[in-house]
Amino acid sequence: MGVAGSIGSGLARRVAPAVTGQAVRDILERAIDGIGPIPGAARSAQAQLRKAGGDIDLAIDSLITAHLRLAGAQGFLTNVGGLLTMAVTVPANIAGVSLLQCHLAAAILHLRGYDLASPSVRDAVLVCLLDGDARKSLTKATGLTISPAALATAVPDAQVQAQVAKAVTGQLLAMSGGKQVASFIARRIPVLGGAVGGFGDAFSTRRIGRDAARTPLAAAGPRKLDISHLAPGRFPG
Numbered sequence: 001m002g003v004a005g006s007i008g009s010g011l012a013r014r015v016a017p018a019v020t021g022q023a024v025r026d027i028l029e030r031a032i033d034g035i036g037p038i039p040g041a042a043r044s045a046q047a048q049l050r051k052a053g054g055d056i057d058l059a060i061d062s063l064i065t066a067h068l069r070l071a072g073a074q075g076f077l078t079n080v081g082g083l084l085t086m087a088v089t090v091p092a093n094i095a096g097v098s099l100l101q102c103h104l105a106a107a108i109l110h111l112r113g114y115d116l117a118s119p120s121v122r123d124a125v126l127v128c129l130l131d132g133d134a135r136k137s138l139t140k141a142t143g144l145t146i147s148p149a150a151l152a153t154a155v156p157d158a159q160v161q162a163q164v165a166k167a168v169t170g171q172l173l174a175m176s177g178g179k180q181v182a183s184f185i186a187r188r189i190p191v192l193g194g195a196v197g198g199f200g201d202a203f204s205t206r207r208i209g210r211d212a213a214r215t216p217l218a219a220a221g222p223r224k225l226d227i228s229h230l231a232p233g234r235f236p237g
Contacts, residue, residue: 021162021166022165023095024098024126024165024168024169024172025165027095028102028125028126030099031099031100031102031125032122032125040116041102041103041110041116042106042107042110042116044063044107045059045063045110045111048062048063048107056111056112059111060108060111060209060213063104063107063108063209064104064108064205064206064209064210064213067100067101067104067205068202068205071097071100071101071202071204097172097201097204097205098129098172100205101128101129101208102125102129104208104209105125105129105148105209106122106125108209108212108213108215109148109152109212112215112217112218113217114215114218115218118152119161120152120155121152123151123154123160124148124215125148126164126165126168127151127164128211128215129168129172129208130146130168131171134167134171137167138164141163142160142163144160146164148212149215151164152218153219
């Protein structure tokens with residue numbers, strides 16, 4: 001695994017109790033409904049759509065740009081400190097960036113015609129946070145198509161919801177652990193450590209925005225997920 005891998009794995013284990021599937025679900029709800037100074041995702045989407053003169057693609061581009069900047073800024077601020085602050089800043093960084101990324105994905109899905117009040121669409125928002133490899137792994141493990149469009153049009157299933165949240169949690173921990181290793185290497189120049197963290201958050205936020213933007217326009221009629229072939233122990237973990 002090497003020194004960097006060992007540090008990343010150890011860090012992930014230390015912050016794991018603070019970052020759970022339920023915590024991810026709570027962040028999702030706050031990102032969509034709004035919290036404090038952060039407006040609800042649909043409200044943000046409509047505001048950008050008005051500024052774009054009704055041009056949906058332009059509104060989506062504006063949303064991605066705005067969230068990319070915010071993600072980069074919070075990533076910088078939570079990665080400038082030294083090694084002793086990592087146990088505190090890593091959970092804060094994960095919560096901050098996942099809130100922004102859920103907010104972005106939800107706003108984009110709203111512009112694509114999906115109802116954010118639907119539990120299925122909220123599942124789809126979480127799937128937007130997963131990269132291609134994570135989606136493939138989840139699809140292979142469950143035998144179901146794991147994509148924003150597939151889940152947004154499906155009747156919610158508790159098993160699938162739990163596994164999606166678990167997959168998102170694992171990815172957030174892995175990404176943050178790897179990013180913190182890179183920042184740790186740059187700790188002798190503190191500002192550089194912050195720049196590494198900010199770049200990582202901005203890059204992943206851009207990827208999530210672009211992936212969400214490729215979600216097809218909403219179609220009517222939820223369908224039932226066929227999970228009859230899944231034994232209780234079939235899901236990973």
